[in-house]
Amino acid sequence: MVREFKLPELGENVESGDVAKVLVSPGDTLEKDQPVLELETDKAVVEIPSTVSGKIKELKVEIGDQVAIGQVILTLEEGEEDIQEEAPAAKEEAKPEQDDKPSEKNAAVTGGQQPAPKVSRMEAREERGIKRDEITAAPETTVSAPAPATPSVRRLARELGVDIHEVTGSGPGGRISGDDVKHYVRALVSQRTTPSSAPGVVSQATPFLPLPAFEKWGAVEREPMSKIRRKTAEQMSQAWTIPHVTQHDQADITRLEQARKRLARRVEQAGGKLTLTAIALKVVAAALRAFPRFNTSIDVDAKELVYKQYCHIGVAVDAEHGLLVPVLREVDQKNIAQLAVELTELAEKARSRKIGPEEMAGGSFTITNLGGLGGSYFTPIINWPEVAILGLSRAKLTPLYREGELQPRLLLPLSLSYDHRVIDGADAVRFLRWIAEALEDPLLLSLEG
Known part of the structure; x- marks a missing residue:
């Protein structure tokens, strides 16, 4: 068999x-x-x-x-x-199939019309992101057979964002060539497909414009984008439809850094690393309770704000194969030591490519820390469908005038990007200042709570 x-x-x-x-x-x-x-x-x-x-x-x-x-x-x-x-x-499976035709009784109830066929799971996923009432019923479909094309042609189609199964081949037996893919893209562009009118929704049918022939000006080398890189590009394109505003501030973490170094060994014994990111997780969780609007998502179609009763925070991890964002669950219910251990484990799984999709889903806020690489302030891109993201840069020892004299203080640059459809500038300033003040006072933080 x-x-x-x-x-x-x-x-x-x-x-x-x-x-x-x-x-x-x-x-x-x-x-x-x-x-x-x-x-x-x-x-x-x-x-x-x-x-x-x-x-x-x-x-x-x-x-x-x-x-x-x-x-x-x-x-x-x-x-x-x-x-x-x-x-x-x-x-x-051998049982005789029931007649798909509706009975006379059902026909009478429905006015003689047959009920609409169910929408398949795949079709429902494809329609996600477009208005719910635009999803039309369609019969269950099966997976298409492999397209008659070489791996290099399939790769070209993926790079151009084209479904190879929609391209008509001009070769023997319908074989698809690279020129067929390019002609298909040009035809799509000429149609000038109109994006969805709903704010914040990207039309899935709108193609990217084809690139010029770079070979005209010199030698080039092509490298296929990995699945992770393609998904990152897609997610960032979706996120950039959000009206971003970035608010900057700084926190004096001189005393916090002294406390971090003093307590680091306790966390290391538990299997974690007491980093500034681990501390920031606890601070942000408290800030989200104080400012719940930052823990929402906007439902454009329903014209509603979705307030999350949970606090799941994603942390951007710089892995060799691309940027990954593992999510820590119930951050508000864990102490800093627990968060440090969990963050260490998730970051290692992300870098070794052992992390699963479910461990990177469901976040309600994101933290990205570029302090280990350098720089000062930057504009982090909101991780849609969230409405805000906090960026941390490298802390620098800076002379600060205090108590009548210049003192060396360790200042941490903070960058908060937020969705201006949901959050006003004044609220963003208050939220970021709340975080800065919490970082400046180590007494507000505890490894036990």
Whole structure:
């Protein structure tokens, strides 16, 4: 018996990924739960385990391929034991299908009209971000067969933001060439698709303009964008539709730094590192309770503000393969030592590409710390659908006039970007000043609370 193994669900909003590594070969004996391949999703590389067992007959994917949920990964010949296990399920499937036509009674209730077919999960995801009432019913669809194109052509389509399955090939048997992809993009641009009229919503149909032929001016080299980099670009494009304003301030953390160094060993013994970011997590959590509007999201369609009763804060991590934002849960319910340990663990998972998509979802506010790299003030981009983000820069020893004399003080630059549709400038100043004053007084902070 030959059976297909298809790419299973990977998590909410994860619809596809790029094959980073294939871990099996034709002829191998595959066991249940054995890793089949490594797939690079939007924010991580995950192992895909098999849900079936048997002898692998054919591999349907190779390194670099983009595969969607439900697409066939491989075919295999099952053993007798697997066939027996599947027998009950087969009997269930063998039951005669019910007539899809509505009964006369139902027809009378609906006025003779057939009920609209259900919208598939994939179609609902594609419509997300556009007005809810624009989602129309459509029949359940199946995953398209692999497009007749070489890996380099599929890569070009991905770089241009094009679904390769929508391109008509001009070659033998409908083979798609690079020119076919470029002609398709030019046709899209000529249509001048109008973006969604709803504020803050990016039209998913609007393509990017094609680039000029850089080769005319000299030699170039192309490098495919990784899945993580492409997702980051998409997220930043979405975020930039938010009307950003950035407020700057600074905090005198001279005493805080002395306390941090004194208490650092206690946290190290617990398995964490007492960084300024860990302390900032606790301060921001308290600030969000005092200023709940900063812990909201704006629902443009419903014209409502969504106030979150939870406090999940994301922290930007500079990983070798791209920027990742793991989320710490219930920050307001944990002490600084606990947050330091958890932050250390999540940052290591992000840098080693072992973090899962669910560990980077659900944040209500974000902190990004560039102090380890240098710089002073900057304008962090809001992590949509949040409404604010706090940026920390490198603290500098600065002469400050206090108590009638110049004193060396350690000043920390703070940068707060906020959504001006939700937050007014005066509230942003108060919020940032609250954070600065909390950082300046270590007595307000405690490793126990």
